[in-house]
Amino acid sequence: MSLQVELEHYRNVLIVRLRGELDHHTADTVKLKMEEAILRGSSDHVILSLKELVFMDSSGLGVILGRYKLLKSRGGKMVVCDVNASVYRLLELSGLFKILTIHDDERMALSSLEVVS
Amino acid sequence: MSGTNFMTLSFSSRSENEAFARVAVAAFISQLDPTIEELNDLKTVVSEAVTNSIIHGYDSDPEGIVTIEASIDGDTVSITVIDKGNGIEDLELARQPLYTSKPELERSGMGFTIMENFMDRFEVTSSQEHGTRISMMKRIESKKALYN
Numbered sequence: 154m155s156l157q158v159e160l161e162h163y164r165n166v167l168i169v170r171l172r173g174e175l176d177h178h179t180a181d182t183v184k185l186k187m188e189e190a191i192l193r194g195s196s197d198h199v200i201l202s203l204k205e206l207v208f209m210d211s212s213g214l215g216v217i218l219g220r221y222k223l224l225k226s227r228g229g230k231m232v233v234c235d236v237n238a239s240v241y242r243l244l245e246l247s248g249l250f251k252i253l254t255i256h257d258d259e260r261m262a263l264s265s266l267e268v269v270s
Numbered sequence: 271m272s273g274t275n276f277m278t279l280s281f282s283s284r285s286e287n288e289a290f291a292r293v294a295v296a297a298f299i300s301q302l303d304p305t306i307e308e309l310n311d312l313k314t315v316v317s318e319a320v321t322n323s324i325i326h327g328y329d330s331d332p333e334g335i336v337t338i339e340a341s342i343d344g345d346t347v348s349i350t351v352i353d354k355g356n357g358i359e360d361l362e363l364a365r366q367p368l369y370t371s372k373p374e375l376e377r378s379g380m381g382f383t384i385m386e387n388f389m390d391r392f393e394v395t396s397s398q399e400h401g402t403r404i405s406m407m408k409r410i411e412s413k414k415a416l417y418n
Contacts, residue, residue, distance in 0.1 A: 155289075174289060176285075176288050176289065176317055176321065177285050177288055177317075177321040177324070177325065178285035178286055178288050178289065180376070184376070208292075208310070208313065208314075208317075210314050210317040210318055210321070210381075210384070211318055211321075211377075211378045211379075211380040211381045211384055212321060212377075212378070214378035214380055215375075215376040215377050215378040216376060218376070218378060219376045238307065239307070239310045239311075239314070243314075243380075243384070246380070246383065246384065246387060247367075247368075247378060247380045247383075248368075
């Protein structure tokens, strides 16, 4: 199993759905696709939707952190939703919850962003 | 089951083998009936160690060889990941959470922290001449319940 990245623009929000396994090998794809969509599009914020992400390791943390920094420098926010137990543990262990908000699903994530935008 | 069951796996230091390595180790360990969480922990630490060997040990040179030795003794799994690469200059520093020698590659610096947290025992030896060897151990709790 590899990794698929699905991008959807909704108003000023970019929804990034990751499906499969996010590791060192697949990290570059995520990085490039997200970077392109953020820089080209009119999206201020990003929702990382991880319902179908079945595996992630510390390479995934690096990718998330890198895109978070890019968004922050542009005044945007990144939120995460539909996180499974393993990914949750990694985010917790690395302290990423100090900078990322987590939501149950995409709908909740969207409504949280529309309040702040 | 009595005695030690073991397996050895060697493969080229290519990033596409990271998924292969963790799935192969998971398949070997599944005979202990681990929980999904335990299996995922083991897949994660294998992925971390193998990725370290490829990126840091061999500087992403696909000519390198990564070896994994795994064994099962009772309810305990031992995993050793070996490379003959560069070696780690400062082990203490490398083990600090969030430290990375390659920030330009967007490494999170969490690999060793994850391995230490997810396993019961964790040991790393490294030298510039011989490369790096990471040895880890974990007791599979779900099987332990059957023994009692």
